Each structure stands twice: as structure tokens, then as C-alpha cells.
Amino acid sequence: xxxxxxxxxxxxxxxxxxxxxxxxxxxxxxxxxxxxxxxxxxxxxxxxxxxxxxxxxxxxxxxxxxxxxxxxxxxxxxxxxxxxxxxxxxxxxxxxxxxxxxxxxxxxxxxxxxxxxxxxxxxxxxxxxxxxxxxxxxxxxxxxxxxxxxxxxxxxxxxxxxxxxxxxxxxxxxxxxxxxxxxxxxxxxxxxxxxxxxxxxxxxxxxxxxxxxxxxxxxxxxxxxxxxxxxxxxxxxxxxxxxxxxxxxxxxxxxxxxxxxxxxxxxxxxxxxxxxxxxxxxxxxxxxxxxxxxxxxxxxxxxxxxxxxxxxxxxxxxxxxxxxxxxxxxxxxxxxxxxxxxxxxxxxxxxxxxxxxxxxx
Amino acid sequence: xxxxxxxxxxxxxxxxxxxxxxxxxxxxxxxxxxxxxxxxxxxxxxxxxxxxxxxxxxxxxxxxxxxxxxxxxxxxxxxxxxxxxxxxxxxxxxxxxxxxxxxxxxxxxxxxxxxxxxxxxxxxxxxxxxxxxxxxxxxxxxxxxxxxxxxxxxxxxxxxxxxxxxxxxxxxxxxxxxxxxxxxxxxxxxxxxxxxxxxxxxxxxxxxxxxxxxxxxxxxxxxxxxxxxxxxxxxxxxxxxxxxxxxxxxxxxxxxxxxxxxxxxxxxxxxxxxxxxxxxxxxxxxxxxxxxxx
Numbered sequence: 091x092x093x094x095x096x097x098x099x100x101x102x103x104x105x106x107x108x109x110x111x112x113x114x115x116x117x118x119x120x121x122x123x124x125x126x127x128x129x130x131x132x133x134x135x136x137x138x139x140x141x142x143x144x145x146x147x148x149x150x151x152x153x154x155x156x157x158x159x160x161x162x163x164x165x166x167x168x169x170x171x172x173x174x175x176x177x178x179x180x181x182x183x184x185x186x187x188x189x190x191x192x193x194x195x196x197x198x199x200x201x202x203x204x205x206x207x208x209x210x211x212x213x214x215x216x217x218x219x220x221x222x223x224x225x226x227x228x229x230x231x232x233x234x235x236x237x238x239x240x241x242x243x244x245x246x247x248x249x250x251x252x253x254x255x256x257x258x259x260x261x262x263x264x265x266x267x268x269x270x271x272x273x274x275x276x277x278x279x280x281x282x283x284x285x286x287x288x289x290x291x292x293x294x295x296x297x298x299x300x301x302x303x304x305x306x307x308x309x310x311x312x313x314x315x316x317x318x319x320x321x322x323x324x325x326x327x328x329x330x331x332x333x334x335x336x337x338x339x340x341x342x343x344x345x346x347x348x349x350x351x352x353x354x355x356x357x358x359x360x361x362x363x364x365x366x367x368x369x370x371x372x373x374x375x376x377x378x379x380x381x382x383x384x385x386x387x388x389x390x391x392x393x394x395x396x397x398x399x400x401x402x403x404x405x406x407x408x409x410x411x412x413x414x415x416x417x418x419x420x421x422x423x424x425x426x427x428x429x430x431x432x433x434x435x436x437x438x439x440x441x442x443x444x445x446x447x448x449x450x451x
Numbered sequence: 452x453x454x455x456x457x458x459x460x461x462x463x464x465x466x467x468x469x470x471x472x473x474x475x476x477x478x479x480x481x482x483x484x485x486x487x488x489x490x491x492x493x494x495x496x497x498x499x500x501x502x503x504x505x506x507x508x509x510x511x512x513x514x515x516x517x518x519x520x521x522x523x524x525x526x527x528x529x530x531x532x533x534x535x536x537x538x539x540x541x542x543x544x545x546x547x548x549x550x551x552x553x554x555x556x557x558x559x560x561x562x563x564x565x566x567x568x569x570x571x572x573x574x575x576x577x578x579x580x581x582x583x584x585x586x587x588x589x590x591x592x593x594x595x596x597x598x599x600x601x602x603x604x605x606x607x608x609x610x611x612x613x614x615x616x617x618x619x620x621x622x623x624x625x626x627x628x629x630x631x632x633x634x635x636x637x638x639x640x641x642x643x644x645x646x647x648x649x650x651x652x653x654x655x656x657x658x659x660x661x662x663x664x665x666x667x668x669x670x671x672x673x674x675x676x677x678x679x680x681x682x683x684x685x686x687x688x689x690x691x692x693x694x695x696x697x698x699x700x701x702x703x704x705x706x707x708x709x710x711x712x713x714x715x716x717x718x719x720x721x722x723x724x725x726x727x728x729x730x731x732x733x734x735x736x737x738x739x740x741x742x743x744x745x
Contacts, residue, residue, distance in 0.1 A: 234722065236718055415553045
């Protein structure tokens with residue numbers, strides 16, 4: 091039983107990533123850009139980033155935070171506010187005399203700024219909140235998310251945030267390559283972080299806080315790092331989501347969004363990055379594409395298929411999620427990661443089994 | 452005095468909303484006291500009771516519809532506990548909370564499916580929907596009845612907990628889960644009773660709340676639910692008088708903030724209060740001292 095050495099692994103991984111991007115490029119050339127596939131891929135990549143960032147907090151550090159929608163909101167707004175072209179501002183901020191921000195940032199710096207602003211907010215929120223434990227932390231972060239939403243809708247901040255009106259006309263992406271690149275880089279950074287000594291400290295905190303403290307890990311410091319970094323990437327995810335939707339409104343970032351992200355984390359497996367990515371694409375594909383038919387009243391001949399009507403898709407989802415939570419609480423991947431070794435092992439077993447069966451017959 | 456005169460309508464509305472929050476908050480505080488679980492689905496149960504009333508009163512007379520709504524809500528609350536929480540009794544607390552969020556997601560989506568997402572007009576219940584004049588400001592009878600009804604129900608509940616056998620079992624279980632099991636208390640029965648009482652009060656609360664607000668939407672339960680939870684934390688989780696007092700304070704403050712013209716912030720205020728409480732005095736106004744919160 092030989093394993094792949096590191097060099098081979100890196101080569102194969104790189105080849106797979108390049109292959110994926112070439113595949114995406116080819117698909118974009120041949121399929122019409124209105125194809126549902128691209129919607130799923132774009133939104134899936136964005137959700138993957140947000141879900142992984144939540145998993146870093148809930149699955150790897152054991153901090154049950156429900157503030158993700160609030161942090162995405164900050165990211166989305168920061169991006170939108172700083173990238174609306176100067177000439178479009180009077181139209182967007184029509185009730186606030188064109189707003190007070192009179193300059194425009196390029197796209198990439200604006201996305202990074204979105205992450206940084208979110209991280210700063212998260213740091214400040216983390217100072218008091220991270221002293222709380224489990225469900226109290228959950229409810230406090232949920233509360234902060236609501237407060238953030240109220241602030242962004244406040245009339246007095248209108249010159250910056252446009253009050254409760256839409257933000258629009260900022261640069262967006264058209265190619266599916268863009269969200270894949272940004273989300274890919276961010277997820278890669280998170281994976282590197284998880285495999286570093288910080289990541290091991292996070293896992294130690296998750297498994298047993300007292301033991302971790304006894305081993306010399308500074309709890310407050312590490313929780314704060316995890317919370318801030320997770321929010322940084324949630325902010326970037328928010329900025330990407332803003333680009334995907336082409337308009338932003340604070341009222342969309344409700345607690346329901348956080349619940350949905352949390353449930354994707356659970357489906358993928360709490361504590362598995364690849365599980366989160368897989369679950370995001372699966373969830374988005376099902377909800378936006380494959381299960382759309384559940385929402386349409388359908389006739390087979392003259393027979394009306396029962397139950398199918400607007401909203402049935404979501405009920406179906408909710409049932410699936412409850413089944414996963416109750417009976418299969420490890421999700422798709424549990425705490426395992428997808429790895430080449432495991433894949434090769436899996437196929438080898440399959441083949442050797444078949445070979446044995448062949449020789450037996 | 453001038454302040455009170457000017458703000459009387461808001462204060463009255465606040466007392467009324469506070470009473471309705473109090474009825475929901477008791478469900479949270481009792482469940483948390485026993486299971487250490489934030490029952491995220493409780494607010495949605497409250498919303499479901501609202502929809503039941505809308506649909507049942509369309510075909511049945513009110514004197515049958517109202518008791519039926521209360522009974523169905525109680526059954527729903529009981530079923531939620533049996534299906535979603537009981538199998539996870541030995542699981543980590545986080546799993547149970549995720550299950551609660553899952554149930555909340557399920558109820559909201561089902562409500563959305565059944566109603567196609569449209570807001571429904573809540574039926575007018577005669578007598579309590581009538582207008583009444585209180586110290587020179589006009590309001591509905593429900594505003595006046597709510598605090599009285601709340602106080603009566605709470606008094607009955609406190610008596611139940613203090614003087615009956617099941618009440619004693621509840622107190623024992625919330626003090627120490629394992630030991631009370633060793634003493635021969637049937638944990639599952641006690642927990643079911645807790646959910647039944649909580650659901651009953653939520654159903655009554657929903658009758659009063661929606662008579663006031665007149666429309667029911669699939670997400671109508673989440674905000675009052677969260678606020679009632681904050682009230683429970685404010686009063687000291689596990690303490691029923693604390694939850695009631697907390698709910699009244701939140702209801703009144705919220706409406707005064709609305710009256711001052713800060714409508715955007717009236718949801719945020721509740722959460723700001725929660726965060727201040729959690730940091731300054733995590734055991735709440737009447738909560739027992741415990742060390743596992745902070």
C-alpha cells in the first residue's frame with residue numbers, strides 16, 4: 091500500500107484546479123450565458139465561501155455564532171458604497187443628494203476593503219460577545235446581526251448607506267471564473283489556516299476549552315482571531331453576493347439567511363471544508379435548479395400531481411434537513427476531508443474486490 | 452406627568468404588547484430551565500396558532516374555533532418535542548439547537564407553502580376588538596384585557612408549579628436533571644408537560660397579539676419569539692415572574708421608542724438590551740446564580 095508523496099499530491103491538486111478552470115472556460119464558450127448552470131456555479135461558489143467561513147467558527151473553533159448574515163451585510167454594503175461610479179451616484183442616492191462618498195475604488199481593492207471593514211466590526215463585536223458561551227453567544231451574535239441591519243437602514247446614515255433604499259449600478263461580474271477565483275483563493279487561505287498551528291489551537295478549543303487552556307492556549311486571543319478571520323471572509327462573501335445580485339438591500343440579510351447557511355454547514359458536516367463546499371453547490375443546485383419543478387403545478391395527462399405548488403420545494407428541503415439533523419447528524423463528510431489518498435484507496439478496494447469476484451467465478 | 456399624558460397611547464400599547472410577549476416568554480423560560488435549550492421553534496408555533504385561527508374561523512363559529520386552536524397548538528408543541536428534541540436528549544447541546552432551528556425553518560416554510568406567502572387577515576373576535584376610551588385616549592379592549600389576563604394566567608401557573616406534584620417535579624428537573632431521574636421522576640413526562648403549558652400560553656398570546664396586529668404572515672412569529680426570549684433572559688432565565696416583568700419592560704420601552712420616532716431602532720433596542728444584560732448581569736433580574744453562562 092503505497093501513498094502518494096507530497097510532490098505528487100501538489101502536482102495532482104494543481105492539475106485538477108487548472109482542469110476545473112479550463113472546463114469552466116470551455117463551458118462558458120459553448121453554453122448560452124443564461125444557462126441555469128452558471129447561476130448555480132456562481133451562487134454556489136459564493137455560498138461555499140460563506141459556509142466555509144461559518145464552518146471555521148462553528149465547526150473548527152466550536153463557537154456557535156449566528157451573526158453571519160450581519161457580517162455579509164457589512165461586506166456587501168462596503169463593496170457597493172465604494173464602487174458605485176461617481177457619475178451614477180446622484181441617481182442611486184437620489185434622496186440624499188448623491189451621498190457623501192465622492193470617489194470610486196477599483197473592484198479588487200473594494201472587495202478586500204469589504205473584508206477588512208467587516209473584520210474591524212467583528213473585532214469590536216467580539217470583544218464583549220466572545221466571553222459568552224454556547225447558546226448565549228448564539229443569541230447575542232444574532233442580536234448584533236439585527237442591530238447592524240437596523241443601523242444600515244437608518245435614515246440619518248442615508249448619505250452613506252442610502253437608508254432603506256437599494257444600492258445599485260456598481261460593477262458586477264459576468265464570467266463564472268471571477269467568483270470561483272476569489273472564493274477559491276479565500277477557501278485556500280482558510281484551509282492553510284486550519285492546518286497551521288493556529289488551526290490546531292482552534293480544534294483544541296473546540297474539543298475541550300479547559301484542556302486547551304491548560305496546554306497554554308490563550309482562549310480569548312484565539313477565539314477573537316477565529317471570529318475576526320471568519321467575519322473577514324464572510325464580508326468578502328457578502329461583497330461577492332452583492333455583485334451576483336446586482337442590487338443590495340439591507341432588509342434581505344435576515345436571520346433566515348444565517349439559518350440557511352448554518353443548515354448547509356450541517357448538511358456538509360460540521361468540521362469539514364470539502365463537505366461545506368460540496369453541500370453549498372448541492373444546496374444551491376437543488377434549490378435554484380433541480381427541484382424547481384416542485385414549485386410548479388404539474389399535470390400528467392389530465393392528472394394533477396398532488397402537493398406541487400409554490401413553496402413546496404422549501405418544505406421538501408426542510409424535511410430533508412430535519413432528517414439529516416435527526417438521523418444522520420454527521421452530514422455528508424462528517425469531520426473528514428476529501429483527499430486524493432482516500433479516493434485512490436476507495437477505487438483500489440473496489441477493483442480488488444471485483445478482481446476477487448472475477449477469480450471466484 | 453406631561454410626558455405620561457403625551458405618551459399614554461404608547462405606554463398602553465406597550466403594556467399590551469408586553470403581556471403578549473410575557474405569555475410567549477414563559478414557554479422559553481420553562482423549556483430553557485429544564486432542557487437548557489433555546490427553543491427557536493417557539494415563535495413559529497405562535498405564528499402557526501395565528502394561521503390555525505385564520506383557517507378554522509373561516510368555517511367554524513368562534514366559540515368552537517378558539518378552543519380548537521388552543522388544543523391544536525398544544526398538540527403541535529407536544530409533537531415538536533417528541534419528534535425533534537426527544538431523540539437528541541443525549542446529543543451535545545449544539546445539535547439540539549440546530550434541530551430547533553431546523554424545526555423553525557420547517558414550520559415557516561410549511562406556512563409559506565400553505566398560504567402561498569400571502570398575509571392573511573386575522574378574524575375579529577367580538578368584544579375584545581371593540582374600541583374603548585382610557586383616560587382620554589382611544590384603544591381596543593384587548594389592550595386592557597391583555598395585562599389582566601396575563602397576570603391571572605401567570606398566577607395560576609405559579610400556583611401550579613408551587614403546589615402540585617407535577618410542578619414540584621418541574622422544579623426538581625430544572626435544578627438537576629440527572630438526580631431527579633434517580634429519584635424516580637419521569638423526565639419525559641415532565642418535559643412534555645412543560646411543552647404543553649408553553650404551547651397553551653403561546654396560543655393564548657397569539658389570540659391577543661394578532662387581534663392587535665390583524666394580519667398573519669409566515670415570518671410573523673420570529674421577531675416576537677426572539678423578543679420574548681430576550682425578555683426571558685432579562686428576567687433571569689428559568690424564573691417565571693422574571694420573564695413576565697422583563698416582557699412588560701421590553702414592550703413598554705419598545706413602544707416609547709416608537710413614539711419618539713426612532714422606528715428603525717425599535718427591534719434593535721431589544722437586542723442591545725440583551726447584550727447589555729448578558730455582559731453586565733448574565734443571571735438576569737431574578738435568575739439563580741449559575742456559572743456556566745459566562
